[in-house]
Amino acid sequence: MDISNQLNRMDTQTKITLDDIIKKKLSPQQLREYNRIHYGQETLNELYIDEDITLKCKEKGIDIAGYNFPAAKEESRPPRRVKVGLIQHSIVLPTDKLVNEQRKAIFSKVSELIDIAASAGVQILCLQEAWSMPFFLCTGERKRWSDFAESATDGPSTKFLQKIAQKNKMVIISPILENDHGVWWNTAVVIDENGKYMGKHRKNHLPSVGSFSEIGYYEPGNMGHAVFDTTYGKIAVNICYGRHHALNWLMFGLNGAEIVFNPAATISEFGESFWGIEARNAAIANNYFTCSINRVGTEVFNVKKDEIREHNTMTVSRTYYGSSYITAPNGCRTPSLSRVKDGLLLGELDLNLCRQVKDRWGFNMTSRLDLYAKELAHIVQ
Amino acid sequence: MDISNQLNRMDTQTKITLDDIIKKKLSPQQLREYNRIHYGQETLNELYIDEDITLKCKEKGIDIAGYNFPAAKEESRPPRRVKVGLIQHSIVLPTDKLVNEQRKAIFSKVSELIDIAASAGVQILCLQEAWSMPFFLCTGERKRWSDFAESATDGPSTKFLQKIAQKNKMVIISPILENDHGVWWNTAVVIDENGKYMGKHRKNHLPSVGSFSEIGYYEPGNMGHAVFDTTYGKIAVNICYGRHHALNWLMFGLNGAEIVFNPAATISEFGESFWGIEARNAAIANNYFTCSINRVGTEVFNVKKDEIREHNTMTVSRTYYGSSYITAPNGCRTPSLSRVKDGLLLGELDLNLCRQVKDRWGFNMTSRLDLYAKELAHIVQ
Numbered sequence: 001m002d003i004s005n006q007l008n009r010m011d012t013q014t015k016i017t018l019d020d021i022i023k024k025k026l027s028p029q030q031l032r033e034y035n036r037i038h039y040g041q042e043t044l045n046e047l048y049i050d051e052d053i054t055l056k057c058k059e060k061g062i063d064i065a066g067y068n069f070p071a072a073k074e075e076s077r078p079p080r081r082v083k084v085g086l087i088q089h090s091i092v093l094p095t096d097k098l099v100n101e102q103r104k105a106i107f108s109k110v111s112e113l114i115d116i117a118a119s120a121g122v123q124i125l126c127l128q129e130a131w132s133m134p135f136f137l138c139t140g141e142r143k144r145w146s147d148f149a150e151s152a153t154d155g156p157s158t159k160f161l162q163k164i165a166q167k168n169k170m171v172i173i174s175p176i177l178e179n180d181h182g183v184w185w186n187t188a189v190v191i192d193e194n195g196k197y198m199g200k201h202r203k204n205h206l207p208s209v210g211s212f213s214e215i216g217y218y219e220p221g222n223m224g225h226a227v228f229d230t231t232y233g234k235i236a237v238n239i240c241y242g243r244h245h246a247l248n249w250l251m252f253g254l255n256g257a258e259i260v261f262n263p264a265a266t267i268s269e270f271g272e273s274f275w276g277i278e279a280r281n282a283a284i285a286n287n288y289f290t291c292s293i294n295r296v297g298t299e300v301f302n303v304k305k306d307e308i309r310e311h312n313t314m315t316v317s318r319t320y321y322g323s324s325y326i327t328a329p330n331g332c333r334t335p336s337l338s339r340v341k342d343g344l345l346l347g348e349l350d351l352n353l354c355r356q357v358k359d360r361w362g363f364n365m366t367s368r369l370d371l372y373a374k375e376l377a378h379i380v381q
Numbered sequence: 382m383d384i385s386n387q388l389n390r391m392d393t394q395t396k397i398t399l400d401d402i403i404k405k406k407l408s409p410q411q412l413r414e415y416n417r418i419h420y421g422q423e424t425l426n427e428l429y430i431d432e433d434i435t436l437k438c439k440e441k442g443i444d445i446a447g448y449n450f451p452a453a454k455e456e457s458r459p460p461r462r463v464k465v466g467l468i469q470h471s472i473v474l475p476t477d478k479l480v481n482e483q484r485k486a487i488f489s490k491v492s493e494l495i496d497i498a499a500s501a502g503v504q505i506l507c508l509q510e511a512w513s514m515p516f517f518l519c520t521g522e523r524k525r526w527s528d529f530a531e532s533a534t535d536g537p538s539t540k541f542l543q544k545i546a547q548k549n550k551m552v553i554i555s556p557i558l559e560n561d562h563g564v565w566w567n568t569a570v571v572i573d574e575n576g577k578y579m580g581k582h583r584k585n586h587l588p589s590v591g592s593f594s595e596i597g598y599y600e601p602g603n604m605g606h607a608v609f610d611t612t613y614g615k616i617a618v619n620i621c622y623g624r625h626h627a628l629n630w631l632m633f634g635l636n637g638a639e640i641v642f643n644p645a646a647t648i649s650e651f652g653e654s655f656w657g658i659e660a661r662n663a664a665i666a667n668n669y670f671t672c673s674i675n676r677v678g679t680e681v682f683n684v685k686k687d688e689i690r691e692h693n694t695m696t697v698s699r700t701y702y703g704s705s706y707i708t709a710p711n712g713c714r715t716p717s718l719s720r721v722k723d724g725l726l727l728g729e730l731d732l733n734l735c736r737q738v739k740d741r742w743g744f745n746m747t748s749r750l751d752l753y754a755k756e757l758a759h760i761v762q
Binding site: 039251274281330370371 | 743
């Protein structure tokens with residue numbers, strides 16, 4: 001099935017999404033049923049967004065949306081509401097410009113997007129996978145791009161975001177290409193609301209699909225399944241391809257995560273039909289919030305002949321379909337952001353919902369982990 | 382959120398489904414996009430069904446549909462096409478009739494449905510959870526219903542289906558309430574195409590949600606994750622609530638299943654929004670086919686005062702939402718059967734697709750099971 005030439009068919013020109021069309025065509029009653037079946041609730045609980053912000057986004061062509069996931073009132077715990085922000089963005093300059101110029105242009109765009117998120121009160125923000133660079137991992141090239149690989153603790157991306165985090169009292173998850181003493185990793189850095197480096201997580205599962213492989217660039221993560229106990233909630237990061245692995249999601253849950261972010265760089269041919277399923281299923285199975293962020297836009301690379309590559313220059317082009325969304329522990333989800341535009345998705349999440357849903361469904365109570373630990377150990381041998 | 386009074390809103394009277402409405406309202410191009418996003422492929426590959434069969438179903442108010450999931454041609458393996466049938470049905474008599482009468486009436490209805498499946502060439506058939514009885518487990522009562530609990534090897538349901546299986550050269554999965562020397566189990570019996578008892582599987586995870594609990598009736602399954610190597614393919618059964626557990630699905634996959642059936646008895650309040658997500662996610666994560674079958678119709682019970690229960694007679698009513706569907710290893714799925722009508726869903730599945738998708742996505746290659754076996758063992762301790 002060749003999907004590539006049908007990409008963005010619905011909204012490249014008009015920027016109208018499938019949901020926009022369906023919203024117009026269904027009666028209010030039918031729309032409630034559509035929402036119930038496809039988003040888990042009849043009426044989507046939209047978040048109030050200041051008009052100034054909405055106008056600014058409209059001017060700049062940024063897709064902005066926000067949803068509220070409240071929890072029931074409890075006797076002993078006050079509500080634990082946290083506002084999260086998910087940013088999806090395209091690169092800015094052509095990929096044959098200097099690394100520093102490309103990065104600077106992305107920094108400038110992202111800075112503006114985070115400003116908007118801050119004005120909307122975002123407390124935890126997550127950027128897309130390898131947000132500060134074009135996703136050159138599809139080229140098979142290394143040397144030319146090596147300046148994009150940076151230190152997790154004091155590389156340019158971390159330094160840049162630390163100031164912003166501190167200024168806005170915002171926890172920021174920054175997925176970068178890490179260079180740790182010459183060894184590369186696909187890493188998410190967590191910066192706390194005081195701008196301090198809090199820790200990092202390394203991508204646990206690496207794709208090798210068709211001609212695309214990350215295995216030549218770095219190893220699978222060696223840091224397990226960290227959960228970061230931030231001021232605003234317990235968070236974890238499942239980077240991109242890790243979303244295909246139920247056990248990866250499970251471990252974050254068992255380690256106490258209340259929100260798991262899934263920053264990604266994924267194209268239509270690589271399972272767009274999975275996109276709405278996997279992170280949503282993980283939220284249901286583990287009773288935490290999941291926040292799925294995907295790149296957006298087309299990136300074109302002129303891949304050059306080098307010592308290994310025999311062929312002449314060729315063009316590699318990849319189009320990311322955005323569609324970032326949030327799922328609550330009860331399986332309710334937001335609609336997706338645009339498939340083609342930069343975007344900011346806001347979510348006001350009451351983290352009390354995690355335990356409430358756990359208590360309702362009893363998935364943890366009935367998980368029989370001892371059985372599976374034995375069965376898995378047996379299978380591995 | 383009170384869903385109960387909105388149940389079946391779309392189709393109780395008109396029997397029109399949400400998809401029917403959307404089909405009419407969208408342009409062909411928009412419909413392709415709807416299918417791509419929600420069902421994983423632009424054009425649903427409908428199976429030819431003989432006109433006589435379609436007419437018969439129309440007359441009898443049975444929802445029938447069929448879809449084809451082909452695989453690419455391979456050099457060394459011929460196609461391995463198998464036709465599966467999923468039957469969803471309501472009970473027939475009021476639940477205060479004699480057990481034998483109730484069962485006989487269900488047998489008669491199901492016999493007719495299987496006849497139709499046989500005439501459509503079905504080779505592997507699966508019935509819904511506890512198909513031969515009303516789902517009295519919602520009453521909390523035991524004694525009154527105990528005649529419904531039966532032997533897996535030679536109880537009335539097994540005997541009844543063995544003849545049908547042999548006659549039609551059909552493998553049949555028969556989920557029943559098992560009575561094994563006075564101990565009850567929630568069990569799926571597998572009967573081979575010669576009518577022979579092949580084995581059984583016992584439900585691994587038992588729900589206890591709100592006032593509904595199966596824990597008073599039987600224990601969680603003690604037979605692991607059997608895969609049955611039938612003439613038509615390697616199959617397994619994940620009974621109802623087991624679909625919430627990723628590790629349950631995983632073990633069937635690791636044990637070699639190519640199709641996992643998920644017979645269920647589930648009502649709207651218990652996560653209808655999960656229904657389309659979990660089995661579909663399991664198909665994607667484990668690269669096998671999943672077949673989800675749910676009960677349909679409303680069952681009313683007059684629960685009586687007994688030695689334990691203090692209150693007077695009360696009425697318990699539960700409405701099952703049908704919506705049976707099939708998902709392929711590549712995440713493509715069929716639309717759901719009706720939410721309110723008896724139904725037969727046919728699927729022609731080329732089992733070669735399982736390995737093809739595995740080889741494409743590499744989820745097994747990148748699963749790092751050794752890591753998780755260790756982490757799980759650690760967490761259990």
